[in-house]
Amino acid sequence: MTSPEPISVAVITTRLISIRIWSVWALLVLASVVSAWLGDEHGPPRIATTIVIALAMGKVFLVGEHFMELRTAPVIFRLIFAAWVVVIGVALVVLYMHGGSPTHVSI
Amino acid sequence: MIDWHAGEALARPTAQPARRVPRGEVPGETGMWVLVGGDLVAFGVFFLVFVTARGRDVAGFDAARQELNLGVGLVNTLILLVGSLLVVAGVSAARRGLCSVAAHYFGLTIFCGATFVAGKVFEYTQLVTSGHTPRAHDFYMYFFMLTGIHLFHLLIATLLVMFMWRPARRVVVPTRSLRTIVSFAVFWHMVDLLWLVLFSLFYLMR
Numbered sequence: 316m317t318s319p320e321p322i323s324v325a326v327i328t329t330r331l332i333s334i335r336i337w338s339v340w341a342l343l344v345l346a347s348v349v350s351a352w353l354g355d356e357h358g359p360p361r362i363a364t365t366i367v368i369a370l371a372m373g374k375v376f377l378v379g380e381h382f383m384e385l386r387t388a389p390v391i392f393r394l395i396f397a398a399w400v401v402v403i404g405v406a407l408v409v410l411y412m413h414g415g416s417p418t419h420v421s422i
Numbered sequence: 423m424i425d426w427h428a429g430e431a432l433a434r435p436t437a438q439p440a441r442r443v444p445r446g447e448v449p450g451e452t453g454m455w456v457l458v459g460g461d462l463v464a465f466g467v468f469f470l471v472f473v474t475a476r477g478r479d480v481a482g483f484d485a486a487r488q489e490l491n492l493g494v495g496l497v498n499t500l501i502l503l504v505g506s507l508l509v510v511a512g513v514s515a516a517r518r519g520l521c522s523v524a525a526h527y528f529g530l531t532i533f534c535g536a537t538f539v540a541g542k543v544f545e546y547t548q549l550v551t552s553g554h555t556p557r558a559h560d561f562y563m564y565f566f567m568l569t570g571i572h573l574f575h576l577l578i579a580t581l582l583v584m585f586m587w588r589p590a591r592r593v594v595v596p597t598r599s600l601r602t603i604v605s606f607a608v609f610w611h612m613v614d615l616l617w618l619v620l621f622s623l624f625y626l627m628r
Contacts, residue, residue, distance in 0.1 A: 344500065
């Protein structure tokens with residue numbers, strides 16, 4: 316038997332993780348960086364925060380569906396999880412809008 | 423070091439394909455999902471309580487938020503996402519019977535968990551030493567309480583990955599171990615998922 320050719324960790328990882336998972340992960344990282352930028356005093360506060368909440372709940376949904384493997388789980392599991400994401404997401408936006416953002420910040 | 427032989431096996435066209443995840447089957451143990459469901463409901467309530475409290479003192483909460491270290495928060499978010507990717511890779515390796523490879527990924531995930539804890543300790547110390555204690559303002563009270571409960575969950579998740587690491591080091595992963603590995607992976611991902619919301623609420627809501 317010839318000695319096995321060394322395979323780098325990167326190659327093994329590439330073969331173990333599907334393109335779907337890589338894409339989801341890249342989206343999660345991108346959404347996190349964009350959220351952080353918006354949270355770092357960029358853009359109108361109300362719009363920025365609404366986008367941040369929407370992105371957060373979108374990320375939560377992706378983690379559930381793809382990492383927690385809910386996409387292959389019974390429909391009832393997926394429905395309950397999706398309902399949680401939507402209910403919490405909408406409630407957070409409504410409660411945030413009710414409170415709003417400060418017109419000026421005093422430290 | 424990575425098991426090169428296992429890597430070679432993966433490179434061969436005859437490499438054992440990943441066991442297909444059957445549709446309509448609960449990932450891991452149902453009991454774990456009961457726990458996850460309970461945690462999601464509890465944290466869901468915590469999120470709403472926090473935003474309601476913020477609505478009563480928007481200026482105060484926003485001023486307090488600006489004292490947080492956004493950089494540490496973002497790095498911690500990315501660390502958990504890397505950890506989640508490593509867990510997915512580890513589970514995928516375990517499904518293919520590449521146990522030593524899986525063990526490496528779980529080992530790296532434990533490192534991610536430890537780094538997150540170190541980041542939190544650094545952040546807590548920075549806040550407390552500059553007078554931003556839970557008693558100083560309600561924002562900090564919620565921050566320490568919710569991120570503290572989350573940190574406790576993260577410690578449990580890291581401990582579970584340590585248990586995954588052990589069976590994965592065996593030559594053959596028995597089906598029962600595989601089910602346990604998937605259940606523990608689900609818990610890790612839930613901890614990651616909860617942090618994604620906490621990060622947005624505490625560091626980014628303005």
